[in-house]
Amino acid sequence: MGNILFHVGVLGLFFGHLVGLLTPLSVWETLGVTHSFKQVFAMTAGGIMGSLGLIGLLILLHRRFANERLAANSTWRDKLVLLWLLATLVLGLSTIAVSAQHLDGHEMVLLMTWAQHVVTFRGDAAQYIVAASPIFKLHLFMGMSLFVIFPFTRLVHVWSGFAAVSYLGRARQLVRPRR
Numbered sequence: 001m002g003n004i005l006f007h008v009g010v011l012g013l014f015f016g017h018l019v020g021l022l023t024p025l026s027v028w029e030t031l032g033v034t035h036s037f038k039q040v041f042a043m044t045a046g047g048i049m050g051s052l053g054l055i056g057l058l059i060l061l062h063r064r065f066a067n068e069r070l071a072a073n074s075t076w077r078d079k080l081v082l083l084w085l086l087a088t089l090v091l092g093l094s095t096i097a098v099s100a101q102h103l104d105g106h107e108m109v110l111l112m113t114w115a116q117h118v119v120t121f122r123g124d125a126a127q128y129i130v131a132a133s134p135i136f137k138l139h140l141f142m143g144m145s146l147f148v149i150f151p152f153t154r155l156v157h158v159w160s161g162f163a164a165v166s167y168l169g170r171a172r173q174l175v176r177p178r179r
Contacts, residue, residue, distance in 0.1 A: 002059025009053025010085075013092070016045055021115035035105025042108065043096050050093045057086055081153040084146060091139040098133045107132060 020042050028038060061082050064070050099107070110128045117125035129137065150156065 002056045002063065004056065005052045006056025006060055009049045009051070009056055012049030013046065013053060016042070016049060021112050022119060023112075024116065025109065025112065035109055036103050039099060039103060039105040039108045043099050047093065047096050050089055050096075054086075054089045054093065057082065057089060061086065077149075077153045081146075081149060081155055084142065084149065088139065088142040088146060091135060091142055094135050095133075095139055098135050107136070111136065 020038070028035075064074055064079065064082060110132065114125050114128035117128065129140070146155075150158075
């Protein structure tokens with residue numbers, strides 16, 4: 001159960017962040033989505049997905065540390081990445097309380113602009129998060145640094161997920177038993 005909850009939550013968060021942060025403001029405005037509505041929607045969806053991910057991760061952490069066989073086969077990097085994910089999820093969920101104090105969407109727009117400037121390699125990205133709440137900055141640091149430690153941990157299993165999806169489209173051979 002922990003595995004399913006964690007993966008559903010994290011995948012929801014990943015794609016939610018991807019769409020929410022990287023969709024240009026002009027697209028949202030063309031669709032008639034106000035900054036306030038987008039922020040409340042992001043807080044709600046992020047809260048649901050983040051809670052699923054957190055519950056699943058806590059189950060997985062308990063299993064990893066309480067099960068003697070798993071604990072013995074876990075490296076310090078396995079444990080580090082789980083704790084890193086825990087801190088990132090808790091910080092992300094904590095941003096909801098900060099966001100709820102101002103529902104105008106202004107800080108969200110600044111974070112979106114920052115993210116879009118980062119992925120398009122524009123050097124002026126930092127100016128958009130200077131005034132952001134420290135909780136957002138910590139969440140950003142933990143989330144982005146996760147990509148730095150990613151290749152040195154078992155998180156690389158993410159790439160095998162793409163292979164699993166391609167497996168679904170392969171032709172299959174039906175083998176019947178001989179009688």
